[in-house]
Amino acid sequence: MLMRNTIFSSLLFSLLLIAIPSRAEDPFNLPLLNDGTSSIVSLESEYRLGRNWARILRGQAPMLEDPITYQYLEDLLWRLLPHSQVQDRRLELFLLANPSFNAFAVPGGVIGVHGGLILAAESEGELASVIAHELAHLSQRHFAQRLEEERRNRPLMLAGILAGILVAAADTEGGVAVMSSTMGASAQNQLAFSRRNEQEADRVGMQTLVSANFDPHTMPQMFSRLQRNYQFYGQRPPEFLLTHPVTESRIADSLNRASQLPDVREKSNSTEFSLIKARMDVQFAKSPVASLEHFRNSLSRNTSAYSRYGLMLAAIANQDFELAEQTRAQMPVELRQHPYVEYSRIEGLLQQENYTKALELTRQLLALYPDSRPVRSLNARVLRSNEQLSASLREYKSLARDYPNDTQIWFQLAETEGLAGNTLGVHEARIEYFMLTAQIDLALKQITYARRGKGLTASDIARLDQREQEARALRQEMKEQF
Template identity: 60%
Template sequence: MECVHVRNAFLSGHFFTFALIGLLGLSTPSAAQTALETRLPVLSDATSSAISLQSEYRLGRNWARILRGQAPLMHDALVYHYLEELLWDLVPHSQLQDRRLELIVLDNPTFNAFAVPGGIVGVHGGLVVAAESEDELASVLAHELAHLSQRHFAQRLEEERRNRPVMLAGVLASILIGAMDTQGGAAALSSTLAASAQAQLAFSRRNEEEADRIGMQTLTASGRDPQAMPDMFSRLQRNYRFYGQRPPEFLLTHPVTESRIADSLNRVSSLQRPSPRPYSPDFDLIRTRLQVHFSSQPGEILQRFLADSRSSQAGRHDYGVMLAAMRTGDLALAETHYRKLPDNWRQHLYTEITYVEWLLAAGRKAEAAEASQRLLALYPGSLPVQKLQARVMRESQNYTQATAQYRAILQNYPNDTDAWYELAETEGLLGNILAVHEARIEYFLLTGNFDQALRQLEFAKRERGLTASDQERLERREKEAQEIRRQMREDF
């Protein structure tokens, strides 16, 4: 059996070139597909003549395969859980009809977020660090939900249909490039925007203004401060000076002007601002975690948090020391500042998970297993707790329980590439060769690596002792893989 020990399995050069050329060249549906969708419009939806909701969904999910295979994903389950909870706190108050959403968090320190047709919401980890409050972060997510609910992708496609579709496809491609390479994405997007006509840019501005207005309504309806939206956009705009001639990625895809900020401030003045929410450390915990994660000098950020902890009793400073000390290997210092945390911080789920991570780093696996089992009993459906339990079981060489936990995760998060990767590795430690192949097949399909997926299918079909059920399942999966690859070629 061939062993593949590469977490980020990139697309083959041929396929990626093909896909990117398709994105930059043409993204309209086929003639037959367009004809069918024109006969079956969504009632009261003028954009359905351009592209149906189902076509948007398929386009977005297939585009996400390219993104997962090319961009670094954030594998921190706590960060993902927090952002997912925040996103779904906003969704019921939005105008979104199709709520088949998928959140993708990128391990990228730049300030960016984006919405892609079909319910894909992308967030760069750096955006959390850039925000100064949870409401400011929520304002960006509310803005992206508004883009989805108003189907701005389909509106732009309808607008471009009379001219050329290159502009819209270029924006999608530039988001992808920016997720992989910040400077390259900026250059590609600048070129795309420079080539567009004034009318197209005006249409984009209308979309942004509408997303601001509806996003602010969503923010207010969810009990959050609408002032957070102009505050966040103003802060991002002020960060121009830190980028020289190149602004943050978010400002390239979401142009912010003084008049736009003034408009949002006028809207705030006409809205009734809700009472402040009770303080929760969730945002500060995750923001601190990402500050340490993105630090290129962990020793320096450790000294900064140490200095802050001496001058302030704020929990985030001691939590920052704990994380930074763990990263530098000073586990004694990390434990000391864990003990100094206020009760509401030390007893918080996120901190308890961090403490189990500390136990693992200290080699205290029995204590880690006991603590993770207790957390799993208290939070049985929590993604970060389930992932923690799987990790503890694996590091404790309890591979059977670890694989069971990874499979439980994938029941609710079938697109979790990290869980598929870890499942394949753990099944390998158990000697379950067919299960290794099947997990790798799913991983490669989710990351757009169809050649590797089909190759794994061939390996699986050659295994000895396959039952009739095994053969049928593999043949069905092969047909599905070929169909997805066909869709990708048609869409891109």
């Protein structure tokens, strides 16, 4: 089942980039923003298409709800972005709870990373090389290049993809079959175009890497790992699944390009990368016991930050809180005081239901990192655990204003409103959650339920009326797009 899910994910997350045939024979003859192609697909149109597709993604794919890892990836993305050629920088990052080696870019600034990509990367530069590559897909507007001649086929193609998503929710093989039939006989031409796009994304992405002070050789290193990943499964995936086709010639070409660029050598991985690697190893371990054994062995070989932090996390996962605290106490002071380590210590205290101590440490961490999204989210959780519901609601509402597309914040806000006995607040948070996950009918039902509440003010009714208009308009827009 895992292998089938991996294949389906690879197909789903890349077809939007390769589904539409191109009129251009020269892959490097890229459209300018004011040329005919760009006038057909404006940046704003791409943005709206991508963000509505993102709603479907949120509702269909399991997200990895790990604020620390998400923040790390977002920081890495924004480290690369100023050095890229991306013009519309309204990006949205998705972190998927999937152990497969994959990443994707969708028109409109949607970047997706599978948790397995972090597992596969052996350096921060390798991880950055994949993100830089996906940014290049966006900056070169490979989607817009493909749209002009076959515009009429686009709704049919996207409809087929979405049908596959819905079928795959219950039957992965069925979803793949629907998509395969949708692709039809044009798969080979689409793959050829995709390969040319990949070559262009390699070149542009490598320039981004160097400009951001990463070693360009990390890109061919990552390609080699991807190729070995295919070999591990004992067979080459079907052609239409190769959204990032890797060949010996492509690896050689990227090595040649890297040798001609400035020599930027990474001295070592950042502490943050090592800690995030440990988090992913615990996250995707076969079992908590297997994770504990892995990190015991790792720590016996070396006392790196990865080994120490990983053992602490594995101990917490096994509810061996004494071992977790012993491991933390034996860390060097710099590592023990790292915000990731303190965050995890507080998570352990929450599992132990030691809410008072958790609140004390959270306040200290918040004083040091008042603008940190993970720390603020943790603060809201801890406040709620301590039954300080008003303070927890203030934090969640503040987070929702700052990060309005974060479905987990809206979910937790609805839960907290419920504990506080605020029925209207529950409905309004759920409405937003369902809108963000493309569940428009459920959003409209919540509006209906909210209208039945007692004591609604004129302002409440007007707000619900506005939400209904927005929901119906969104449903119509998505119907036209997909």
